[in-house]
Amino acid sequence: MKYIDEYRDKELVKQLIGKISSVTTKEIALMEVCGGHTWAIQKFGIPSLLPKNIRLLSGPGCPVCVTSKKFIDQAVAYSRLHDVIITTYGDLIRVPGSTSSLNVEKSRGSDIRIVYSILDALQIARENQSKKIIFLGIGFETTAPGCAAGILNAVKDNLTNFFVYSSHKIMPPAMSALIDEGVKINGYIAPGHVSVITGSSIYTGIPEKYGIGCVISGFEPTDILQSIYMLVKQFESNNYCVEIQYKRAVKPEGNIKAKEIMNQVFTLRDDWWRGLGTLKNSGLGVHEKYCAFDAEKMMQVDVEETKEEKGCICGEILKGIKTPNQCKLFAKACTTDDPIGACMVSHEGACNAYFRFSK
């Protein structure tokens, strides 16, 4: 397959492994903070190819995994309203809330539909004028502009039955918070899709403040290996900076139009991250100007008290302090069939990827 197979070339992979092996001399820990990277690293078996002194850690890059339980509880409460249709990306429906999940509510008769894009949700709103359509907005800078564009479309079409329940978050505060909390890493494999939108400048502070490398990586095996090579070189030469490996998609300035739309429709607010707690200015709430489309403002609902699970170490896993197999629940009480923590639910979650690919 053109534009895919070239990046999965076995010979190229071998050469890259050779290059990495020739420059690496010390123990090094690198963290990926994008669920897509976690997934690709495990799917292609990259850890099995790397020299033993290179350790890859999965950070809080899976949007589903960092979403708070309270968000799920509130989405569950919305789904129980008789005149509501919930539209959501597929990953979210299996995430356990305090006592239920969207999947369970669906089986009990709630109208919950998986969509690929907010545009599908808008279409459902146009076709179901007597219902209120709530789109569950999750994800980082990657999905937030699309969600913002959806709201602008709803304005244009004068839709009065379309709402967004936003849990959108932005990446840089979490990347800083991890190191502030003492997570020991020597470099970030920075998120490719997020950077397509934001550009590379959002990471500038990381090498400056923390003295670690930051390479924006693509998602194919050769992309990831080249990024690891670049990070190892930075580490070995003690010369840290932000580099773009994923040059075919990421420009230093990012996607200016997408950023404008995102800034127009959303406003920064403090947000709660699973495992990291509340991080200042890390979430995106719907701007007051567009409050007619903000589910939180327009639709009051009773939400059950949030109950946190006991024994789940999602937080430490998301911080890269522990690996999934160090959790007492892993592969015993918490499995992909019956997940306890969100990290076990999404394909991009660290526990899920570990469970499926290297249990």
Next chain:
Amino acid sequence: MDTHILLGHGSGGRSSHNLINDLFIKYFNNPVLMQQTDSALLNISSSNIAFTTDSYVVDPIIFPGGNIGKLAVAGTVNDLAVSGAIPRYLSASFIIEEGFSIKELETIVSSMAEEAKTAGILIVTGDTKVVNKGKCDKLFINTSGIGILDEKHKSISTGDNIKPGDKIIVNGTIADHGMAIMAARNFGNFKTEIKSDCTCLNHLIKEILDANSSVSFMRDATRGGIATVLCEIAENKGLGIEIDESKVPVNENVRGICELLGFDPFYVANEGKILVIVPDEDADRVVSIMQQNVFGKHSAVIGEVVNNHHGKIVLKTLIGGKRIMDMLAGEQLPRIC
């Protein structure tokens, strides 16, 4: 004749009688069915019988490469054939939603008759029920089947003879059915020419067995894809399995759409694919026999049974890495990014 199914068609009265005569008997026509007895009276001179049943609820009922009727025949025929049995007789029960188009029903029934004829089996008994609108989704079909099993093939379905060194063969490209259904549902809003691989494989299987091949195991890889079948064998038998991703045939367009939507073809359903496990020394011969059949043209050895990591499957990835391949939890869901 009515144009749509009414509740009366399932009442057992005149309309039922007419529907049976004008449609089911017309197409399934054979001496056993024509006796119109309460039970089909069969003459089977074998002490080993394979017996299976399956229900079909696919949505949409007509899809590129087949329909629910063809699927209902092929699915049950294949379940018998992979057990090493020669499929002989099928039952067919229809649960029909009130208001369903009789013309569409005829299309489905005629393709069942056609598939049965190709497979060389007889549909000898059946039932029709009509339920109120909304109580089922257009049409559900159940088929049960009986096949004759040769004593020497009894271990094929149990897998008791699988041993380290055995080779694992698939009879062609995987994931076609599942992705054809996704496309037919307009999932992801894409247009494609992918067709379901839905077909009866009993002739292909007979050719393998008639060549005196010592088959250790056979199974059709339907729901859950080839990964699920392999995981079941590995877990149930405590066997280690190694699969080479680069050897597994996948159509380019299927691969493309799987990439786009975030699906893993190893877990996507097939309706015309079998996994055959044979001793190493027989592998090349079996592959070349299979390749001569139209439904085995792209047969290939994709892996082997090994004497380590018992109970687990290790996948050699396209880039030469290694990882575990596990069973799928719940449905395959599209990834967010």
